[in-house]
Amino acid sequence: MKRLLACAWLTAIAAPAMAEPDFTGTWERYPLSSSEPADPRYVAAPIPDPPLKPAYLSKYRDNQAKLASRLKEGQPAGDNYVHCIPDGMPAMMMGMFPMEIFQRPEQINITQEAFTQVRRVYMNQPLPHADEIDPSFYGRSVGHWEGDTLVLETTGIKQNVEFRWTPHSENMKITERLHLLAPDILQDAITVEDEYLAKPWTYSYSFRRMKDYKLQEYVCEDNREYVDDSGKQTLKLDGK
């Protein structure tokens, strides 16, 4: 009887874990390109402009205008990648290259192949207030399950780590709800909350499970594209 009870107890604690889907594996954005035929049920809507408060909107618009004119002139925008600097959050989740999820009950890691970026999500821990942690590219992330949905909360992102040139405070909080739309289609529904925003900024990405793909390394080893302060770009013909 004791043994039966022990079994029942084990089953009871194991059951919720078994109810949670396993996201472990390798994923790529779906669809991979705008020209790829895709199931409309799984295609994420275009990302709206951030609903910034008026005080921040003018700088954002200036930035977008500068960006548009640079693109028109054929110059790069001066973003992180041009300087061999990784995305940070939340830009990393745009999934420029494939990403890999490692799922354990107590911790989930997400690796993005581009720039070998890694996020570490600590499960069932409280989210610290932004001023309790040092601002960084990926901040602090905690997670918990709500049924079959993995909820991730992130804060503590450096102010110079921007997504789409959108200014934000160090208190910015990113909440993500990850769940399977189909056995091999994962959705990341993102909500960004910040005192710079008039209301939460929401958008989502869809990812498709990859079969037998092994993430490659990415070391920004020989960046030959030099961009000066004006945004002008020059190719260095001689390498490292």
Add this chain to the structure above:
Amino acid sequence: MRLAPGISGFVLGGLVALATPALAHHSFAMFDNSRSITIHGKVTQYQWTNPHAYLDIDAESPNGAITHYTLEMTSPNMLSRGGWSSRTIKTGDVVTAVVSPLRDGRKGGLLLEVTLPGGKHMLPGVPNAQNYKRTA
């Protein structure tokens, strides 16, 4: 990576329609996409590095003169997913390359396609390759 010429992936903000995930990274605006040149010669280096791979060629002109070209490619990660490896091209291989040349006139450009010694034709996966005109 997912880039339209002159647009980095980070910046696709207002350009969502173009946003295919794996674009890029760097601008390819340095290259003149209104024309192409074709060069033929011996490979002096094939460099498998991020953020871009590079192919160096001593191009032969009909009169025998040699001109050195440095050609940018996409990321090894993208190339690998497209069937390339660090051994696809070897130093000393004689190849024919179609190139979008540097706008500034220096001897370099973006590799659009290459024919290997055995006749195998390879595309290096330039994002939005259809936007680069083939004129020579």
